[in-house]
Amino acid sequence: xxESNTRIYKVxxxxxxxxxxxxxKGILVGFISGLLAVLYRLGIEYGTDTSLKIYSCLRIHxxxxxxxxxxxxxxxxxxxxxxxxxxxxAGSGIPQVEGVVLFGLKMKWxxxxxxxxxAGTLGSFFGLSLGRxxxxxQIGAAGGQAVAKNMSGSSIEENYLITGGAAAGLSAAFSAPxxxxxxALEEVHRSFSPVILLSATTASLTADYVSKYFFGLKPVxxxxxxxxLPIGLYLWMIPLGIVSGLAGSLMNKTLLALQxxxxxxxxxxxxxxxxxxxxxxxxxxxxxLGGGQxxxxxxxxxxxxxxxxxxxxxxKLLFTGASFGSGVPGGIFMPILSVGALTGSICGxxxxxxxxxxxxxxxxxxxxxxxxxxxxxxxxxxxxLLTTEMAGSLVHxxxxxxxxxxxxxxxxxxxxEPVYEVLLExxxxxxxxxxxxxxxxxLVEFPVELGSEASGRMVRDIEWPNGxxxxxxxxxxxxxxxxxxxxxxxxxxxxxxxxxxxxxxxxKMSLLCHAKVL
Numbered sequence: 001x002x003e004s005n006t007r008i009y010k011v012x013x014x015x016x017x018x019x020x021x022x023x024x025k026g027i028l029v030g031f032i033s034g035l036l037a038v039l040y041r042l043g044i045e046y047g048t049d050t051s052l053k054i055y056s057c058l059r060i061h062x063x064x065x066x067x068x069x070x071x072x073x074x075x076x077x078x079x080x081x082x083x084x085x086x087x088x089x090a091g092s093g094i095p096q097v098e099g100v101v102l103f104g105l106k107m108k109w110x111x112x113x114x115x116x117x118x119a120g121t122l123g124s125f126f127g128l129s130l131g132r133x134x135x136x137x138q139i140g141a142a143g144g145q146a147v148a149k150n151m152s153g154s155s156i157e158e159n160y161l162i163t164g165g166a167a168a169g170l171s172a173a174f175s176a177p178x179x180x181x182x183x184a185l186e187e188v189h190r191s192f193s194p195v196i197l198l199s200a201t202t203a204s205l206t207a208d209y210v211s212k213y214f215f216g217l218k219p220v221x222x223x224x225x226x227x228x229l230p231i232g233l234y235l236w237m238i239p240l241g242i243v244s245g246l247a248g249s250l251m252n253k254t255l256l257a258l259q260x261x262x263x264x265x266x267x268x269x270x271x272x273x274x275x276x277x278x279x280x281x282x283x284x285x286x287x288x289l290g291g292g293q294x295x296x297x298x299x300x301x302x303x304x305x306x307x308x309x310x311x312x313x314x315x316k317l318l319f320t321g322a323s324f325g326s327g328v329p330g331g332i333f334m335p336i337l338s339v340g341a342l343t344g345s346i347c348g349x350x351x352x353x354x355x356x357x358x359x360x361x362x363x364x365x366x367x368x369x370x371x372x373x374x375x376x377x378x379x380x381x382x383x384x385l386l387t388t389e390m391a392g393s394l395v396h397x398x399x400x401x402x403x404x405x406x407x408x409x410x411x412x413x414x415x416x417e418p419v420y421e422v423l424l425e426x427x428x429x430x431x432x433x434x435x436x437x438x439x440x441x442x443l444v445e446f447p448v449e450l451g452s453e454a455s456g457r458m459v460r461d462i463e464w465p466n467g468x469x470x471x472x473x474x475x476x477x478x479x480x481x482x483x484x485x486x487x488x489x490x491x492x493x494x495x496x497x498x499x500x501x502x503x504x505x506x507x508k509m510s511l512l513c514h515a516k517v518l
Contacts, residue, residue, distance in 0.1 A: 022161065024202075025157075026202030026206070027203070029161050029165050029199075030164070030171075030202060031206050032146065032147060033140035033142075033169055033207055034168050034210035036143050037136040037172035038211055038214050040117060040121075040139055041132050043124070044291075045132075047121050048124050048290035051282060051290070052282075052289060054068070055289070068279070072126060075126065075272075076271040076274070076276075077268060079328055080270065080271045080327075082115045082119045084267065085111065086115040087427075088108075088112060089329050090329060090427075091134075091330070091427075092330070092331050092420070093134045093139075093141075093329070094137050094420050096424070097138050097162070097166050097188060098187070098188055099427070099428070100141065101141075101163055102188075107142065110142075113142050113143075116139050119329045120132075120329040123271070123323075123328045126275045127278050127281070127290060128274060128323040129291075129322075130290075130320075131292070131332060132334070133173045133334060135329055135330060137169040137331075140166050141166040143168070143169075144163070144165020144168070145162050148162065160196060163189060164204075166183070166188055167184040167199075167207075168203040168207035171204040172208065175219065176390060179385045179389055182385050183200075184200035186381050187379045194493070195445065218392075219391065221297075226362040228395050229396070233356065233360065234402060237367060237406060239347070240344060240403050241367075241403040241404070241405070243343055243371075244340050244372045244375070245371055245375040245406065247371075248373065248407060249375050249411050249414055251317060251335075251336055251419075252416055252417075253416075254317055255321050255332065256422060257321070259325035262325045277319065277322045281315065285312065291335060292338025292341075296341040298342075299344065299365040300345075301362075305349075306350070312342055316335065320339070332376075333386075336376050340373060341366075343371075344364040345361060367400050367404075370384050370386075370400045370401075370407075371404055371407035373386070373387070374404040375407040375410060375416065376418075378408065380408045384400050444495075446510065446513040447513060448488055449490060449515040451490075452490075452513050453511070455488060455490045456489070457488055458487055459485070460484035460485065464512075465508040466505075468509065469496065470495070471496070475493075496509060
């Protein structure tokens with residue numbers, strides 16, 4: 001065997017060992033990240049419940065409003081100090097995780113955890129309209145990095161374990177392991193890889209076990225009692241998808257616009273301003289406090305009437321923008337889902353006046369949740385799986401999917417950018433950073449899609465990026481060492497060894513292997 005072939009064989013053998021190493025360590029990542037996410041979830045839920053009691057007391061004893069304002073200002077200043085200490089812990093956390101995994105941004109897992117737990121939990125005691133899911137994903141990623149720093153021997157394995165931790169965080173936050181797996185592929189890495197899937201699967205399932213141990217087997221949103229939508233009513237999903245798509249797109253615009261508006265205030269005053277805005281919301285519309293799980297339950301029974309639901313919808317949308325735009329650590333998944341549920345319930349009531357049986361109004365709420373999330377985040381498969389897992393039944397998957405893809409189409413037609421991509425760009429600009437675009441070299445798999453430039457061509461006929469070496473080709477269960485005359489087929493996985501000489505090498509490989517968009 002020649003020296004070059006021996007080197008390639010060692011690289012492939014190392015990649016195989018990496019795969020099973022990642023799968024095994026993914027279990028540990030899932031346990032640690034899942035436990036961290038569960039603790040965060042318990043803290044946030046306790047804080048939100050306490051805020052409801054506090055505002056109830058303030059309505060009865062308004063004299064306590066003055067000390068509450070003093071506490072809000074002090075807490076806001078403390079949160080601002082924490083965010084200044086660790087800017088990467090501000091806001092959702094999902095854009096930052098994507099920056100770490102895809103572009104090589106640096107993350108300190110210990111300061112991330114400290115700021116997330118302190119600032120996020122403190123904000124929940126004032127009822128800010130923020131969810132637990134984005135922070136849980138970053139907390140999970142931090143747990144994955146902690147394991148990698150102590151047990152991993154390579155930067156590639158560390159990357160995979162951080163991804164597994166992110167998947168575990170989402171799984172534990174919503175008791176939704178399938179969503180955690182899909183989120184790792186669709187939103188974090190934005191491509192399919194068996195190694196990423198192994199890491200995400202082992203971590204998500206382990207985290208789901210941890211979550212169910214603490215919270216039981218009941219779904220986060222128990223919609224199992226609602227009837228299955230008859231096939232004859234599926235046409236309603238088109239107008240519902242359009243309306244929920246508009247709601248998700250409007251949510252994006254609101255979040256980004258209010259974040260821009262907050263930029264005109266001194267950084268130290270922004271969290272305090274958000275806590276002050278929470279006061280009238282808590283006094284007069286307490287249902288809009290927290291992530292919005294109560295609003296989703298309210299949307300299910302549809303007994304509040306269109307006017308009240310519309311008030312809740314507008315208040316939730318604006319209060320979420322005011323809470324998130326301040327930079328307080330907190331997520332937007334659950335608020336987006338609650339806006340979608342309210343939108344769906346309103347549409348369902350209107351449809352009932354046009355002949356829809358009223359018993360199917362809750363179905364509209366469930367489907368619109370996926371529609372709003374899909375149009376905002378631009379991750380339709382994750383949106384579909386998350387909605388059905390939270391609802392506790394897969395029987396609603398077909399109408400949920402129809403609504404989600406209709407909403408996604410509308411969002412694309414309106415040229416709405418994925419919210420997390422915009423937030424990542426803003427984070428980079430605001431903190432004076434540059435996306436390093438994987439400055440270090442490494443070994444990466446690239447799936448070859450049907451219709452791509454590489455599909456159906458010989459290895460020697462393709463102009464590969466400088467600094468790259470095709471060291472392996474996976475075709476089903478077979479592992480090949482490709483030569484110049486090897487024909488690349490759709491569905492193959494190219495194992496590419498690359499150096500750090502060309503920082504755009506990943507993008508160039510993706511252009512070769514991904515299908516062309518007409």
